Amino acid sequence: MALGRIATAVLALAVGACSGEPAKDKAGASVFTVAVDGSSTVFPISEAAGEAFQKEQGGRVRVTVAESGTGGGFKKFCRGETHVQDASRPILAAEMAACAEAGVRYIELPIAFDAISVVVHPSNPVQSITTAELKKIWAPEAQGQIDNWREVNRAFPDLRLSLYGAGTASGTFDYFTEAVNGKAKASRTDYQPTEDDNVTVQGVAGDAGAMGYFGLAYLEQNTSRVRALAVSHGGKPPVAPSAATVEDGSYTPLSRPVFVYVSADALDKAPVAQFVDYYLTNAETLVRGARYVPLPASAYATARERVASRSAGTAFGGKNDIGADIAEVLRRPLVTTAPAP
Numbered sequence: 515m516a517l518g519r520i521a522t523a524v525l526a527l528a529v530g531a532c533s534g535e536p537a538k539d540k541a542g543a544s545v546f547t548v549a550v551d552g553s554s555t556v557f558p559i560s561e562a563a564g565e566a567f568q569k570e571q572g573g574r575v576r577v578t579v580a581e582s583g584t585g586g587g588f589k590k591f592c593r594g595e596t597h598v599q600d601a602s603r604p605i606l607a608a609e610m611a612a613c614a615e616a617g618v619r620y621i622e623l624p625i626a627f628d629a630i631s632v633v634v635h636p637s638n639p640v641q642s643i644t645t646a647e648l649k650k651i652w653a654p655e656a657q658g659q660i661d662n663w664r665e666v667n668r669a670f671p672d673l674r675l676s677l678y679g680a681g682t683a684s685g686t687f688d689y690f691t692e693a694v695n696g697k698a699k700a701s702r703t704d705y706q707p708t709e710d711d712n713v714t715v716q717g718v719a720g721d722a723g724a725m726g727y728f729g730l731a732y733l734e735q736n737t738s739r740v741r742a743l744a745v746s747h748g749g750k751p752p753v754a755p756s757a758a759t760v761e762d763g764s765y766t767p768l769s770r771p772v773f774v775y776v777s778a779d780a781l782d783k784a785p786v787a788q789f790v791d792y793y794l795t796n797a798e799t800l801v802r803g804a805r806y807v808p809l810p811a812s813a814y815a816t817a818r819e820r821v822a823s824r825s826a827g828t829a830f831g832g833k834n835d836i837g838a839d840i841a842e843v844l845r846r847p848l849v850t851t852a853p854a855p
Contacts, residue, residue, distance in 0.1 A: 546785040551580040552587025552600030555729035558804040563793045575785040583709040584685030597780040601773040602685030607832030610852035619778035619826040623817040627807035629755035630768040631733040633740040635722045642744040642752035648694045657702035677705035678717040678726035693767045734805035760807045816844050
């Protein structure tokens with residue numbers, strides 16, 4: 515998949531995808547390019563949507579899907595360089611302000627549930643971990659202090675601890691650090707960061723003492739290479755990440771909704787509107803195929819209503835909402851003005 519992503523990114527540059535400039539098909543006819551960028555977590559869903567939509571269109575429309583991370587993608591989106599933004603957390607206040615300054619109106623569309631999965635090498639004897647122990651590992655003050663599993667818990671093995679995780683432009687980084695450390699972006703920095711979750715898979719799979727974290731799809735695709743830890747929070751029994759534990763609400767606080775944001779003005783372009791309609795109409799199938807957890811059918815109906823009415827704004831007020839209930843979120847009013855710092 516990594517090579518495919520590189521090819522996708524190169525193709526996006528080659529055909530002027532970010533500006534929406536038309537490419538040419540084999541017969542020389544213009545082909546509109548729908549540009550998607552952002553979260554590596556949401557990437558598998560949007561990639562599948564793009565491939566299926568292109569096939570249905572018979573080559574009349576091209577869809578490029580890149581993965582600059584949620585933060586990196588929002589920078590492009592708020593400059594008007596892309597049509598659709600994949601996001602593994604809600605738009606933040608600074609991004610709301612950037613979009614407003616550039617005149618970019620956005621429609622927020624929750625698309626799936628995910629479980630941030632904490633993974634180790636299969637040979638590691640540790641089976642479960644508490645969120646307090648995760649904080650002991652990942653908090654800023656752990657840097658230079660915690661570098662052995664036994665320093666976290668005396669029952670853990672005497673094994674050098676090495677860390678892999680999301681880069682600072684990643685929405686997964688924002689969500690994980692807030693859920694575990696209590697503040698978004700508060701993290702030790704002596705770990706291997708990346709916007710490509712396959713790099714984390716490779717790192718953990720090749721290091722007996724490694725720990726990493728990423729979305730559920732990457733766990734499901736690599737169960738022979740890495741193993742997820744069950745997570746205990748608030749004194750409750752440890753729970754392993756899975757579709758079932760996300761659906762029943764027992765995997766907390768590391769389960770979350772993920773999103774696509776659509777430029778409201780870009781929906782005036784027929785290929786963009788057609789792609790978004792295809793995405794939402796087939797969302798349940800696409801999400802299951804990417805090994806995430808679909809939202810209730812009513813959530814996708816609400817998303818289609820937002821698109822039809824061009825209802826711009828966010829229900830999150832410019833910040834993460836750990837443990838958000840999707841039904842309640844969809845009832846919230848949408849806001850477009852960033853909160854005061």
